[in-house]
Amino acid sequence: MKLTRRALLAFGAGGLAAAALPFRAMARTLDEAMAAFSGGAAPAEGGLTLTAPEIAENGNTVPVTVSAPGAVEIAIWAAGNPSPDVATFRFGPAAGSQTASTRIRLAKTQDVVAMAKMADGSVVKAQATVKVTIGGCGG
């Protein structure tokens, strides 16, 4: 059981985020980003599957998959990152499926949030907590 370089980096990043707080006004907050995406519509549950590991094996590259049949657009945010925006996927009418996978960096344990916009303008939301841990004591 020893603090890993990975965790120390995470600490460093945490300290940095706190120190940089005054500048974070530049980055929009998660709430602002979600409101901009949904256009103010209240998101429903269901119809969007967000697949992410419960505990990240490597916080620097966490695989995330979103899938929402019928969606025209799906956005992903990392609620606890200094800047929460991760990705927005747009699906054209010729798309065979409305599924996308990517890998994201998570500075610390946090919620990953996804929203999908359907053709009729309705919005659905899903979220999952991903733990970024020091590790090393499993038995």
Added chain:
Amino acid sequence: MISRREFLQAGLAASALVGASGFGGWSRLAAQQSLTQDQLLQFDDFGNVTLIHITDIHAQTKPIWFREPSVNLGVGEARGRPPHVTGSEFLETFGIKPGSAEAYALTSEDFVALARGYGRMGGLDRVATVVKAIRAARPEALLLDGGDTWHGSLVSLETRGQDMVDAMNLLGVEAMTSHWEWTFGAERVKEIVETLPFPFLGANIFDVEWDEPAFEPYAIFERGGARVAVIGQAFPYMPVANPRWMFPGYSFGIRQERMQEMVDEVRAEGADLVVCLSHNGFDVDHKMAGQVSGIDVILSGHTHDAIPEPVLVGETIIIASGSNGKFVSRVDLDVRDGRMMGFRHKLIPIFSDVIAPDAEMAALVDGHRAPFKASLEEVVGRTESLLYRRGNFNGTWDDVICDAIRSERDAQIALSPGVRWGPTLLPGDPITREDIHNVASMTYGRCYRTEMTGETLKTVMEDVADNIFNTDPYYQQGGDMVRVGGMSYRIDVSAPMGSRISDLALSDTGEALEAGKSYTVAGWASVNEGTEGPQIWDVIESHIRKLGTVNRPPSDTVTVVGA
């Protein structure tokens, strides 16, 4: 408090299954002095399919003492639910008489006295006798190994798991899954898997680069006229709890949606019975049983729980078969018309003085031990105290190890991993080099020495505590709390992450830890590549040689609240 009969019946009442468990029978029939092999093996054949489950043997080839935990706290929904009952509460839950053979096998109550009366447990030669006896009654019985098999002893470390591979092949294992196997490195795992006469299953083992399945997810067996699908689930947190650099090409995880896909796939292939051979740990399996539909039986490993009756979640039965070769589970199933109609179960305790050793297995084990015999048997010291590890917080073996680390590495604070393996020694026992390896053997055992601030130590403790006491089992890693020497603390197990640990202090002086101050810290089992220091077993041996006789009362440095 629910009584034993109510425990299983309460589960059955909500299901369409017909079930029974036979653990209690033999003890009531037999007085302590007259336990016989026939009584231990007695089983009224049932149905058409028999499963035999072994798991978490941790390379213990010889009979050992193994004290079950006196503290095994559950949080959230698991609070007070088996396996999170211990001591007299465990005895009451399952209707076990204090002082009986079952009480000795399954709890820590009066352990030393009962151990002297009932003797050591386990031994692969005894396990072989039991497996052969079950197969004599049920020739098509399916033998499944839940993993944590190749690691845990001096001989397994020296042979890089070969002694256990050969033993499991002789025993006739028909499928396995994995955890500590991977700490021999991915190359060694692949080298062994190529030689195995049975599948190495892991539906949740993926290739890191392409995120594609890397091992066979399941195998289908024709038994008793039924198609039996066995889906393997490796330890989900391999790269988090153990050194990722040893198997950098593989990703694990719970991957619940993948498990559901596999169940649907084998059902579509005509499976009449779906068995999950799991190294998830009990609470994770309990949650998974409620989330994934279509699993009939979960053979649960990793958290080392021995539960004398199946635990029902809906129509899924979960079987927990203990560790270190102490138990073998036999599960007879009535599988008809594409479904499981009923079960009969027995957790068979391996009393080494009662069950005759199998000569063939004994010869194989001794053959592998022969080159190391003198080293294994060398007496390093003696203990006047009961030395055990298992439990959520420091055991006395860990206290001795932490003492050794602080003394030999000149550190203020010692950290020792909260692994659940490692057998017990009784007061009066000699301490051999083999005994030390049994609680310390690993491929990343270097004892590092470093400095950490009070803030870092708090973060480490909080992080590990959340791996055990997060109320969502999917965030638990299945180990116990990191063991500490030279430092006291208070833990509120029901507090949220980040606020469980308080009152950190140097235990020698009572001086509170300061967030910004640095302390010398030494420990072992670091997951970092390139960790430097002497091997932990050499550190322990050097310390015990200096002491001559170990006398170590349990430490009182951890204050637990919120349980």
